[in-house]
Amino acid sequence: MWKSRYIVSNWFKMNLSRVYFVLVILIVSFNDNVVSGINGGDLNINYINAQNENGSTLLHGAVNQCDANMVRWLIVNGAMVNIQNSAHDLPLHIAVRIDCVEAVKILVENDALLSVGDENMNTPLHLAVIGNNENVAQVLVAKRSGMDIKNKAGNAPIHTAVLFGFLNITVLLSEHNASLNLQNKDLNTPLHLAVMKNDYEMVKILIHMGARLNIRNGLNQLPIDIALERSYLGVSALLLDCGTDINAKDKDSNTLLHASVIRNNYIVVKLLLSKKADLNIPNNEGLLPIHSATFDNNEEMLQLLLDNGANVNSESTRYETPIFTAIRKRNWKIVNFLISKKADLLVKGADGNAPIHISVLNEELSITQLLITEGADINVSNLKNETPLHVAIRRNNAAIVKLLLDSNANLMMENSQGETPLLLALRTNCIEIARLIMDSAKGINGTDSDGNNILHLAVAKNYIEAVKMLLDEKVDLEAKNHDEDVPLLIAVAKGYQVIAQLLIGAGANKSVTKQNGDSLLHLVVHNGDTKMIKMLIENGADLETKNGIGDSALILAVWLGHIEVTTQLIVSGANVNVKNRDGNTPLLLAVIKNDAKLVKLLLEKKG
Structure with a gap:
């Protein structure tokens, strides 16, 4: 027996663990008389809420022993139910963790807080879910408090239940008003998470309970996007059958089909086509799925799309067909495949370029050869009236120029600047190419529709260096066009004194008349x-x-x-x-x- 309350107080603080041990021993036998004796004499009940070095109270200890009687006795005698220890645990957190249902009930009945989180911000309900403790969870959800509180990971209890795959608890939470469409810190709903886990039954239950199919997460993904991207065919089919928009678009306006084609995912594309995905919806770049299918060297994907109704000559918003895309991607094999499927080689895009223009622009010699062999028009002109030969000259690509010359490209066609290929080569100082053209059968002696030869045209454009080169090649100075004009007449009429003097110096007839x-x-x-x-x-x-x-x-x-x-x-x-x-x-x-x-x-x- 201590002589004063002061002595009792300090003894209790210094020997709290011993007191707790004594109480536990008493709890084991639970002798009412002994407990009553403590209450009335030696142990001052005012210290019942004192905390040990870990911050735990006697109630924490009693709960940890899952002794419902002692838990109740402590509460009746003034134990506070909402004190957190140094690990941020309430007695209720401990009761839930060890699945002590009776202690949970007592604590809940005595106003234990359901919304307080532990060191990981897990509420008692989170812990019940993590432990798959359905009986404990039933006690907690009956209060309908803290249902949608998120832990440190940003997940509410229902997110946690889905991540662990606990179907029964997920249903229990939903039945007690947990939000099925609540988004976590990554803006994933429970349905997103179920899809990520490829949990068919969970997805099915969530949809049945009313989960929305059209919510996007932080990556702008619908649940179906995740399912398709990961090739979860069963879950994908379920989502589609339950009402997901099969033609839903992402931020780039790619439909599900388009995105799957870009990922080169054959089995997913096959699934979407079986569900009647639209083949003709363009994305932000104006491309259809069949255009994007040409990105990779995958004839099988293209064949699948064609077999399901895609048009080999479908036009993008720039009026370009898939063969344009294949050429831009420098994919000879796919170009050849598309030609075998009757791709139109004469079609023009928005800038008037035909496929062969694009091939030359990309300096693709082998593809250009293929297009010529398969019947491409080598003299087709674009909106600038430039033929593939003009384009090849602008790229200063002698190999393609030679190919076009060997294929009898028209040397007298003028672009919108009035330049024949040779004039363009001379003006742009493409000397090697100019020599190639001049060495060809029609390079110097050919004429345009007005009867002008290359010297007439060079003079008319006042291309001094071009004229010098042509004079070195001994081009005909006295050739007449349809107006009976020789080059010197044109030079004088236009006031090109330098060129006129060059022509006279080269021996042009000074007595010529119109x-x-x-x-x-x-x-x-x-x-x-x-x-x-x-x-x-x-x-x-x-x-x-x-x-x-x-x-x-x-x-x-x-x-x-x-x-x-x-x-x-x-x-x-x-x-x-x-x-x-x-x-x-x-x-x-x-x-x-x-x-x-x-x-x-x-x-x-x-x-």
Whole structure:
């Protein structure tokens, strides 16, 4: 017997474990008289809630022994039911862990908290689920409290039940208002988790109890997306049969079928096709499943799609068929397969490119050869009026240029800039390719629809370096187009002095005239180009040549009112007294035109 409450208090604190041991021994025999004696004398009941070094109270200890009588006695005598020890355990957590149903009932009846978590934030209900303790769980769910509280892992009890595959507890939770569509920290619903576990029966039960099929998780996945991605065929079929939208789209607008094709998952694609998945829904890139099937070297997948109604010539939103995609992926085998299935080689995409344009653009020699062999049009033009040969030149790919030349590509077709392949090669300084074209049978001597040869065209575009190269190749300087124009006439008419001088220097006929009889000087007078006139005169142009209506260059200059040109012609020696076919001299024409400046000039020069 202690002499004071102070002594009792300190003894109790220092010997709590011993007291607990004594109580446990007493609990084992549970002698009412002894317990009553403790209550009335030696042990002060005010210390019944004291905690040991682990933070546990006598109630924690009694619960751990699963002694319902002692648990009840302690509570009746003031034990607090909601004290947590250093592991954050309530007495209720311990009771649930050891499956002590009676202790659980007593604690719950005495207002033990159901929403408090342990060190992992697991509530008593979480622990009951983890232990698959259905009887304990029934006691806890009857209170309908803390049903949807999440633990440290972000899972509510129903998520935990599904993850462990405990069907009965999952049903029990659902029947007591646990949310079937609650999302965990990864935004997975119980149905997502059941699908991840490939738990057919769990999926079936969740759907039967009302789980929604169309909720997306943090990865934007529906339950069906997970099932298909993992090739869980049974679960996939179940989800589809229970109402999942078979044409549901992901963030890239890929349908289930499209995504499965991209993953190259043959058995899943086969399942979806058996469920009538739509073959003709484009994704964000405008591609259909059959386009995406060309990404991999998988003829079997393509054949499966074709056997189920896919069109080998289905167009994307850019009007491109699967063969375009196969070519872009540089997949010779698939290109060959599609051709064997009657892929259209003449179809054009939104930019007017045919499959052969894309092949050349990608510098795919073997695919280009295949397309030519199978009947592709080598002279097809795109929206820029460029043929495959133009494209090959832009890529500076001599091997493909040679292939196209050997296949008789048209060398005189012009793009929207008026360039033939050779002109393009010359302008872009593709010298090797230019040589290839010039060495071909039609490279230099061929003509376009207007009768222009390559020199006409180079002159017309003022491509000085191209003209130099052509002159080195001894191209015909006097070839005439359908307007009877030789290259020099074009150069002079357009005012291209450098090229005109190059042509004259190479031996071009300076006396050449147009169909109407206009000489080179007449053409320059029309343009009022004094520099060109000077160059022509220095190179021996005849000042007195008359055109078809009998006008000399001077008469034409006066009639057009070109005082500077008139001055230059006179200074260069033109006859000021020359007459036109009507007998009019330059002076008389100036008077008729009432041009005082010209009259004055001619009078001065005549005098």
